[in-house]
Each structure stands twice: as C-alpha cells, then as structure tokens.
Amino acid sequence: MKFPTPLQSATLIKRYKRFLADVTTPQGELLTLHCANTGAMTGCAEPGDTVWYSTSANPKRKYAHSWELTQTQSGDFICVNTLQANALVKEALANKTIKELTIYNTIRSEVRYGEENSRIDFLLQESGLPDCYIEVKSVTLLQKSCGYFPDAVTLRGQKHLRELQSMVEQGHRAVLLFAVLHSGINHVAVAQHIDPTYAKLFEQVQKLGVEVICYKADLSPTEIVLREPVSVTR
Structure with missing residues (x-):
C-alpha cells in the first residue's frame, strides 16, 4: 500500500485527548495532528520521536494532518494509524x-x-x-x-x-x-x-x-x- 502523497516528518511534542498530537516541523512550525489510534500506544508516542504525517485536501476537516507512522529514537518504524x-x-x-x-x-x-x-x-x-x-x-x-x-x-x-x-x-x-x-x-x-x-x-x-x-x-x-x-x- 503506497501512500497517495509523500508523508512529511516532524518531532513529537505530546499526544493528548487520545485523538490529538502536537508536533514541530523541521522549519519550526507547530502543528496539531489528528490521531486515529484510540489505544494506549505504549512505546509508540514518546516525546522526541519522529512522526510521519499525511495531509488531507478536504477543506471540511478540522485537522488537515493525520499521524501515520512513528519512527522511534532507536530507529524502529511503527504504523500508529489503526485504520x-x-x-x-x-x-x-x-x-x-x-x-x-x-x-x-x-x-x-x-x-x-x-x-x-x-x-x-x-x-x-x-x-x-x-x-x-x-x-x-x-x-x-x-x-x-x-x-x-x-x-x-x-x-x-x-x-x-x-x-x-x-x-x-x-x-x-x-x-x-x-x-x-x-x-x-x-x-x-x-x-x-x-x-x-x-x-x-x-x-x-x-x-x-x-x-x-x-x-x-x-x-x-x-x-x-x-x-x-x-x-x-x-
């Protein structure tokens, strides 16, 4: 399954309210991502991890960006989008x-x-x-x-x-x-x-x-x- 558009990377600040995560881009921009994973995400959401996110062109979405992958600080990739x-x-x-x-x-x-x-x-x-x-x-x-x-x-x-x-x-x-x-x-x-x-x-x-x-x-x-x-x- 190829991602329809290239994912972009950012650094995780924190995940909160189960559905949201704050990240900073390499350019220093603060973004809030939608997180489709409602589970505990133990070991998948440590501050400082690299987050790979997709961006939707749907103007009706409150949060245009979706958290797809985590790249841990040890180098492992994890798909956190349960969908x-x-x-x-x-x-x-x-x-x-x-x-x-x-x-x-x-x-x-x-x-x-x-x-x-x-x-x-x-x-x-x-x-x-x-x-x-x-x-x-x-x-x-x-x-x-x-x-x-x-x-x-x-x-x-x-x-x-x-x-x-x-x-x-x-x-x-x-x-x-x-x-x-x-x-x-x-x-x-x-x-x-x-x-x-x-x-x-x-x-x-x-x-x-x-x-x-x-x-x-x-x-x-x-x-x-x-x-x-x-x-x-x-």
Missing part, C-alpha cells in the same frame, strides 16, 4: 500474500455476524468450501524483544474471540489474524500480563479450532506492505 491495518490485510488477501488463505476468491468486508452485534473484518468465500471469518488485530506493543496483543484490557477483543468460537461451532472457518505493524517485532505473544481474561479466552478458542495467523509489515514513509509470516508463542 490502515484492514487496508493492508485486504491488499494482502487480494494479492494472495497470506498463503494460508489463498484458496478463497471472494472477499467481503465489514459483514454483520454473530450473536453479539458484531461485524467481521473479512468474510472469505469460495464455492464448495466453508465460509472463512477473519478478525484483524494490529500489533504495535514491543516489550523485551516480543510483540504483545492487546496493549490494554479489551472487552471488544474478548467479544470477538467468542464470536469466532461460535463460527467454528457452526461449521465455519474462523481466523484471528495479527498484523504486526512495528519493525522491531519478530514474534508475537498474547499479553497475559495486561489482559488475563483475553489470554484465557485466546487459549480456549484455539483449542476449539480458531486459527491464529500472524504476518509482519514492511514499513517506510512511502509504503507499507504486509509481507512475511511470524510466529505466535504462548
């Missing part, structure tokens, strides 16, 4: 990059399903095969050389695990797909130390047949591509 994860996975599915899912040719997005008023990120279909339900989660938390999900207690994530389990019980295929959007992460684990309930559910649904797939993105200020599988450990 990009599904776009990357959709591109990878269409390009047959995710080898575990290449047998499907119909890709549907945001389909209502389940008993808890949910929308599945992707529903894959192919004649003669069970439907395949895919829930996408982006991984950006790096701790002690390991990537972790979630980075905060997630009731929504717990609900998604229950919904995936229900799809398996109904005879469908269900996949939890981790998209690693941090260049420093080379393997992933469930963050039991952050959300033990999620970790317990994760182990339960795996035993019942929910598949776990994990792919890492190549990240740069010009392009993000979901490219290579990485391992998920317990």
